[in-house]
Amino acid sequence: MIGKHYATTWVPYLFLVYLGVPIFYLVSLPWDIAAFGLSLVAIFGVCYILGFKRRAWSFAAALAMTAIACTLAFLSDPGMITLGFYIVALAVFQARYWQTLAIMGALSVAIAAVLIGEFDLISPNEWANLLPPIAIMIAFPFIFRSMRRSRELRRQLDTANERIRHLIQQEERERIARDLHDTLGQTLTLISLKSEIAGKLVTRQPERARMEIQEIHGTARTALKQIRELVTDMRALRLTDELERARQLLRSANIVCEAEGFDAAEHVHPLEGHVLAYSLRETITNVVRHSGATRCAIALSQDATQLVLTVRDNGKGLPESGDGKLQAGNGLRNVRERLSFLGGQWQADSPPEGGCRIAMTLPVASRGEAGEQEQARARIMEMAIAREGKE
Numbered sequence: 001m002i003g004k005h006y007a008t009t010w011v012p013y014l015f016l017v018y019l020g021v022p023i024f025y026l027v028s029l030p031w032d033i034a035a036f037g038l039s040l041v042a043i044f045g046v047c048y049i050l051g052f053k054r055r056a057w058s059f060a061a062a063l064a065m066t067a068i069a070c071t072l073a074f075l076s077d078p079g080m081i082t083l084g085f086y087i088v089a090l091a092v093f094q095a096r097y098w099q100t101l102a103i104m105g106a107l108s109v110a111i112a113a114v115l116i117g118e119f120d121l122i123s124p125n126e127w128a129n130l131l132p133p134i135a136i137m138i139a140f141p142f143i144f145r146s147m148r149r150s151r152e153l154r155r156q157l158d159t160a161n162e163r164i165r166h167l168i169q170q171e172e173r174e175r176i177a178r179d180l181h182d183t184l185g186q187t188l189t190l191i192s193l194k195s196e197i198a199g200k201l202v203t204r205q206p207e208r209a210r211m212e213i214q215e216i217h218g219t220a221r222t223a224l225k226q227i228r229e230l231v232t233d234m235r236a237l238r239l240t241d242e243l244e245r246a247r248q249l250l251r252s253a254n255i256v257c258e259a260e261g262f263d264a265a266e267h268v269h270p271l272e273g274h275v276l277a278y279s280l281r282e283t284i285t286n287v288v289r290h291s292g293a294t295r296c297a298i299a300l301s302q303d304a305t306q307l308v309l310t311v312r313d314n315g316k317g318l319p320e321s322g323d324g325k326l327q328a329g330n331g332l333r334n335v336r337e338r339l340s341f342l343g344g345q346w347q348a349d350s351p352p353e354g355g356c357r358i359a360m361t362l363p364v365a366s367r368g369e370a371g372e373q374e375q376a377r378a379r380i381m382e383m384a385i386a387r388e389g390k391e
Helices: 002-007 011-026 031-053 055-075 078-093 097-117 124-204 206-235 239-252 262-267 270-291 330-341 371-390
Strands: 256-260 295-302 306-313 345-349 356-363
Touching: 011 031, 011 078, 031 055, 031 078, 055 078, 055 097, 078 097, 078 124, 097 124, 124 206, 124 239, 239 256, 239 262, 239 270, 239 295, 262 295, 270 295, 270 306, 270 330, 270 356, 330 345, 330 356
Parallel strands: 256 295
Antiparallel strands: 295 306, 306 356, 345 356
């Protein structure tokens, strides 16, 4: 993309002004050598312009320019070989990959021929002036193409992640539609039937009609409860779903994912599962964006008193603050706050073998507690979900 934009602007032609340097040098030579050299410089400039005007001509133009630069170097001064920067520009911005390899191969042969052929005539100072630009000329096309390839891969990764998010949203819509049909559909149908019955009995059998209306009232309350459960279920995160999302995200970033201990995740309390799922999402996002890791291990363990979610990678680790402690970004600080809200802990350390290890711990309440504590936990969950919605 950058190469195409660059080639269609006036910028490449601006550098033709630097051809004044070899022209200034050639006019100081004998007239026959100067005339021949100036003709070659003129042809060199025309080839450069044609190479940028028509991409189909760029390969032939670059090879012709290589031959001209080599001839000028032997004719006048070895420093003329630095005209290769014009050839490199064509190779980078106009030529295809195989053409770039061929052009750089030809240019390397020309440079070697000049340096070997003029070896005795090149002073130490001239060697010091020639070698750095020659090294830059040879390396630049490959460095630039590597950077361009990296940008293209990042763009493809963003596209793939967007596609994954779209598929997840589509799947969630279909699940919501199924849930509405399977739960509310039947309940609302029952309300409709009982309303018709009550309407027919209201004059003939008022007592029975009153009973039907009471049943409609109870059914409506059931429907309201189902709606609340559905809404809570839609907004809460599931630990198993977030693990699958983490796997997809890591796979898209070419990071090998290892997960263990999630077989019992379905039995984790919804509140604990929501907080740990959010924590896993933020942690994996941090791994993909900042760690530079190639492997990531996710583990869930549970005993009678606590749940522990551990994420470990082999990346560069978290940065250290002035006091030597590991420094967490905003996302990980939010994770720490959510865990502490439920009495949990967040710990990060850098193992001796490198990378980063983050452990997120939540206390596990007794499943035999009274209904009052369950209601309190539900209120806390609603507060946590509402807080996430604001963020």
